[in-house]
Amino acid sequence: MxxxxxxxxxxxxxxxxxxxxxxxxxxxxxxxxxxxxxxxxxxxxxxxxxxxxxxxxxxxxxxxxxxxxxxxxxxxxxxxDGTGVCGIGAEINVEYLAVVALDLAGNVVHEKRVPVDVAHLGPGTTLDRCAELVREAVDAVDARQGRLAGVTLAVPGLVEGETGELKLAPNLGWSELSVAKEMRSRLGEPTYPLQVDNEANLATLAAYGELREADALHDLVLLTGAVGVGGGVVSGGQLLRGARGYSGEVGHMPVAPDGQACGCGRTGCWETVVGLTALLRKATDPDNPVRDPSLDVERRLAAVVERAEAGDVRTLEALTEVGTWLGVGGAILVNILNPAALVLGGYFAVLGPWLEEPLDKALRQRVLAADGGGCRVVRSDLGFGAAVRGGAQICLDQVFADPTQLGES
Amino acid sequence: MxxxxxxxxxxxxxxxxxxxxxxxxxxxxxxxxxxxxxxxxxxxxxxxxxxxxxxxxxxxxxxxxxxxxxxxxxxxxxxxDGTGVCGIGAEINVEYLAVVALDLAGNVVHEKRVPVDVAHLGPGTTLDRCAELVREAVDAVDARQGRLAGVTLAVPGLVEGETGELKLAPNLGWSELSVAKEMRSRLGEPTYPLQVDNEANLATLAAYGELREADALHDLVLLTGAVGVGGGVVSGGQLLRGARGYSGEVGHMPVAPDGQACGCGRTGCWETVVGLTALLRKATDPDNPVRDPSLDVERRLAAVVERAEAGDVRTLEALTEVGTWLGVGGAILVNILNPAALVLGGYFAVLGPWLEEPLDKALRQRVLAADGGGCRVVRSDLGFGAAVRGGAQICLDQVFADPTQLGES
The missing domain is CATH 1.10.10.10 (Winged helix-like DNA-binding domain superfamily/Winged helix DNA-binding domain)
Structure with a gap:
């Protein structure tokens, strides 16, 4: 057809x-x-x-x-012949920088993540360090004589689809920044394509790639949980972009009228009750090293998992509360979009075993269609590596969509 | 491509x-x-x-x-050669039955709407009367020797995409009903295709047809306001259906925690604060004829418009309140979907001149992207005729998509 x-x-x-x-x-x-x-x-x-x-x-x-x-x-x-062509995904997030290079078969050629307090570091230094990570990945591709299909940089904010300009990233404190231009200049105006995209959308593409093969799912909503909460929607096999590329800003749905102040300047946004900061505030004391953004996020979460497994009451109560709030916002998404799966990404996936029961219960109560309209809650295996993977994949997808574009080898 | x-x-x-x-x-x-x-x-x-x-x-x-x-x-x-092929759209809604027949060029061949209190009448009699309306439309097509591409019946509830079964229509009080089978039996097992679809989705297709030509919009959210509130989403030129066909149930987003009881059995659903019943409760006394569902909805709305134009304070306050609540839920939709337009359909379109200012203000306050992410508020001209038009259009679209399917004339 x-x-x-x-x-x-x-x-x-x-x-x-x-x-x-x-x-x-x-x-x-x-x-x-x-x-x-x-x-x-x-x-x-x-x-x-x-x-x-x-x-x-x-x-x-x-x-x-x-x-x-x-x-x-x-x-x-x-x-x-997967080995000859690679795509690179890089990511600037609130608490880390990351990069991955994948070959056409999806094998990891190079991978790195470094904990960084980006809001503290500011755009200039952060972009310097991110460019360094990308250069290392390009070198790794060069070292195996691979051809580079392109680089995609994930950022946690509103990226204008047409220009690739970062309009607003509340949790970084960045706005109106030509990230692509800044990166290109730092990388010496490279000849390969370099694009900037929203991290939740890229994570969604990666999760979709994973679930499409395993479960033949073509309608899903991904929730990426970190300090900020992002979302991405695949409907009928297509990622929703919206008119300007701003779709998926689920973290700022107003769900908690009496809620905390949000990084965006409003109060009661969904991420103020389900974001990583909200969980850690509920589960731990202010001086707890688990709250320290200079430590790797996976190690900090391992400490939370340990306490939950040990039956620590405060930790378990915090997880139940976050899970219930996940269901309140999740029900809105499911009523609007009727996905086959609500996919938990980022920190939600790591703590899924404790979040899923209250989340499921809230969904069943609040979704109009019986049984949540058939929506399952699924954990993504990609963790915090989803966005970089999606970024690399989007470069490779362009080769799959038009195998003539790279020229002959 | x-x-x-x-x-x-x-x-x-x-x-x-x-x-x-x-x-x-x-x-x-x-x-x-x-x-x-x-x-x-x-x-x-x-x-x-x-x-x-x-x-x-x-x-x-x-x-x-x-x-x-x-x-x-x-x-x-x-x-x-528009005259030879027609599509028919019919609709069962809370307060009326309607039908339209369109030819391939989009001309109205036949049209009718009758006020009916469907919840009071019950499924059997309602379907009898609806079948009668469809038969009249089929006769009108036959009378001009047209070929019938098919009939689509719109219902205000969850329609399972695969089977066409009506799972739940809270405001009709209907559930688990094989509407297509019931209609086919009443129409004498006709040879033309007969399908059942959600009324908001069909209204959205009609509004999209209208706006695509005028404004080249390909990302929009339609809100249909009647007793119930439905929604439909077009993203990148495609209507979102969801995994089972249940997408667009925006009327049941929980936005008013201390709100009224909803037809669905929950409290605080969006339609309890923006539906027609909510407006009339705020604007009029219980014995006011404007609240009488046996009168035509357009005539009742004309009475509300008259009072608003005369500056009636109670009416104006009710409209401002409903407009603000429209913005609260609208902002959720705009944050998730980033449409180029939020299209007001049904009663929202009729009262648009009074709803738009408070709606716009709430959107600007609550959408993360500056200036509401570029989303405009637009009124559909199709009024309560949108769903039947969309139903007829979907039959004709099948002819446009595959001109070989009808056979030669």
Whole structure:
């Protein structure tokens, strides 16, 4: 089936079919040309020609002989040549900087995360340090003679879709900043594409990539919990962007009328009752090292998990309260969007075992459709690595969508 | 550009290109084959062959000579043959039944609305009367020798996408009802397709059709205000359905913690503070005829408009209060979805002149992005006719998407 509304010519048809074959082998694994033809509905001669072009472009390669066929002569398998092309995702978040480089097969080529108090450091120094992380990742790609499809930088704030400008990041204290331009200048005006995107949207793309394969889910809402709370929506297999790219700002839904002051200047925003700061305030005393942003967030959360496992009453009460508030806002999202899954990311995933019961209960009470409209609560395995993964993936997706764009190897 | 992920064969390509040409003439008006070729990028011979097939199928026809060309010999114009194919939309709502038949060009062939207290009447009698309305519309299509593309019935409740079963309509007091089956049986098991859909989603499709042409908007949220409050979301040009078809249940977002009891059994749902019942309770005394559901809703609203125009303080205060509450829930939707427009439908559109100022103010205060993320408040002109129009349109859209499905005329 082709898109409605746009006439398809034969160049576009060929590009589409290159994309279909490349994705097919990526999604379903090594297979013979004959099998690709059977499964995609393309004829055998066309598949042979498409595979030849994809091999020339360094995206597919010849594999072993096909041993799965009982009858007839065995075909040669074709497999993804993942090693030659990489995408890089980097992230500036409230309490850390991170980077990952993935190859076309999704293997991690390079990965790093450093705890940083970004609001304290300010934009200039933070961007210097982030550029350094990106350079290290580019070097790692170069060291294995990979071609770089691009770099995506995740930021926790409103990114204007058209310009890539960061309009507002309340928890960083940044606003109206041309992050892409600043990064390009620090990286010496590189030739590879560099784009800036919202971290929750990128984390959502990564979680969708994970769940699409495992559970065939195509409607989901991801909640990323850190100091700020972000969200991303996939509906019918598409990430929602909104008119200007600002969609998913769930952390600032007004749900707690008598709530705490929020980083955005309002009171009662959802993140003031479910963000990491809210949890730690409820669960610990002010001088507790768990509250220290210069320590790695995963280590701090491990300490919370330890207390919860030991049955510490204050910790368990704080988790139940946060879980219930998660359900109050979650029910709003489920009523509006009817996702098949509410996916817990970031710190929500780590503390999921204690958050899920009160969350589930609140959903069932507050969603109009019986049984929460079929919505399951799911934990993402990607943790705080989701946004960088999504950022790298979005660069690689562009290769899958148009295998001709990188040129021949 | 073609869809990614699915191989396109040449039959699909031809079907797509028939659809492209038919939509092109529908959207942009009569034009020559040469101009269609220029504008779509298809070659002239292909366009001639596509037009010939569409004429044979009774969807396009030869028009007058093209007088727009100053040079060269004038081409023959091709125009939409709208008269031969119709779609029907019907609606069961809390206080009325309605039906409309539209031809392919969007002209109204037949239209009717009757005030009915559906909750009082019960499902059996209501469906009898609704079937009668549909039969009248089918007769009107038959009378002009039109072919019927299908019937869509709008209901104010949760409709399961896969089965078309009405799971729950709180304001009708209906649940777990196979409305499509009941209607088909009352209509004598007709051969045309009959489907059931959520009224807010259908109203959204109609409003999108209206605004897409006028303002090129592709991201919007429609709010339909009647006794119940429904919503629909178009994002990137696509209507959001959700995993089971239950999306858009905005009326039951919990926004007023100390609010009134809702038809759904909870308290504080958004519709308890912005629904028509809430407005009339605030603006009028219990014995006021304006509250009588056996009178036509548009006439009752005309009485409210009259009082507002006369400066009646109680009416104006009620409108300001409802407008502010509209903004409280509207801000949640705008933070999540970043639409280019929040479209007021149903009674919200009629009273828009008094609701918009407090609504706008609340949006600006509560949306994270500056200036409400660029979201405008817009009134739909379709009033209470939006859902039936959307229902008829969805049948016709299926003809536009695949002009081969109706057979040749």
């Amino acid at each position: 082709v898109n409605r509304g746009v006439a398809a010519d034969h160049v576009a048809l060929r590009r589409n079919n290159l994309s279909v074959v490349l994705r097919h082998v990526h999604d379903l694994g090594p297979r013979s040309r004959a099998r690709i033809a059977e499964e995609t509905g393309l004829n055998k001669a066309t598949v042979s020609s498409l595979v030849a072009e994809l091999v020339e472009r360094g995206l597919l390669r010849e594999g072993s002989a096909d041993s799965s066929r009982a009858l007839g002569r065995p075909g040669q398998l074709v497999e993804l | 073609v869809n990614r992920g699915v191989a396109a064969d040449h039959v699909a390509l031809r079907r797509n290109n028939l659809s492209v040409v038919l939509r092109h003439v529908h959207d942009l008006g009569p034009r020559s084959r040469a101009r269609i070729a220029e504008e779509t990028g298809l070659n002239k011979a292909t366009v001639s062959s596509l037009v010939a097939e569409l004429v044979e199928r009774g969807l396009l026809r030869e028009g007058s000579a093209d007088s727009s060309r100053a040079l060269g010999r004038p081409g023959q114009l091709v125009e939409l």
